[in-house]
Amino acid sequence: MNAMPTAPPPCLRCWAVLGLVLAAVVASFAYLAIDYRALFTRESLGFMGTFIAEFFPPDLSAGFVAKTAWGALQTLAVSALGTLLAVAAGAVLALPASGRGGAVARQVSRFVLNLLRSVPELVWAALMVLAAGIGPFAGALALALHTTGVLGRLFAESLENAPREPEQALRHSGSGAVAAFAYGSLPLVLPQWLAYTLYRWEMNIRMAAVLGFVGGGGLGQLLYFHLSIFQQPQAMTVLIAMFALVVLVDFASGRLRRTLGPAYA
Structure with missing residues (x-):
């Protein structure tokens, strides 16, 4: 009877690199202090809609x-x-x-x-x-x-x-x-x-x-x-x-x- 194949050992280095990448992304967002909520306010959406409408008709x-x-x-x-x-x-x-x-x-x-x-x-x-x-x-x-x-x-x-x-x-x-x-x-x-x-x-x-x-x-x-x-x-x-x-x-x-x-x- 064939033995079941064993799972490969976890790649600790891969998980460490992934964790560093995620930490760098989070740190970048925190450092830049970008408020993405401002893009979706009613005033911002109205300005963007008005600006886009001015392009039509070409x-x-x-x-x-x-x-x-x-x-x-x-x-x-x-x-x-x-x-x-x-x-x-x-x-x-x-x-x-x-x-x-x-x-x-x-x-x-x-x-x-x-x-x-x-x-x-x-x-x-x-x-x-x-x-x-x-x-x-x-x-x-x-x-x-x-x-x-x-x-x-x-x-x-x-x-x-x-x-x-x-x-x-x-x-x-x-x-x-x-x-x-x-x-x-x-x-x-x-x-x-x-x-x-x-x-x-x-x-x-x-x-x-x-x-x-x-x-x-x-x-x-x-x-x-x-x-x-x-x-x-x-x-x-x-x-x-x-x-x-x-x-x-x-x-x-x-x-x-x-x-x-x-x-x-």
């Missing part, structure tokens, strides 16, 4: 819809250009960051990547507005700088995890370093690189809309302008355009990954 006049469509195209272009620049720069920095080039080059490139991604896009946008002026170009540069740090780190990690045997075999056969990398390692990591790029592009669409608040152009700049002069119906039209653009890019990205195959999804 401004669907032909002239403003055309203006919003142009802003959406500008936002799409900013995100695409920023992502493409980041892919190129991230791939260049990923090579030394993955160990190709020696220990010094690895540390320097990783420091650069950490610096680029540690600065938020809004801060980069504020700096680029000072350097390049208000407009879409500043937004594209801000996205490119931050995304370079993110993609460069992801590209480097995928190169580190990829087997080096095919590249080394080509080198031993007499191939140059560039050819050995292009035919030995790049095909192994390219599916991951493409998946990372598409995912970051989806995120950059959303961030490109936000960068307009600091002068990055596109839908965000339109939204900031109309909210600042209390034109809520026009602002609602811009919000609808933002939502439609994000849904469209998400759908197109998913279709592209499925078309290229499971390895790219």
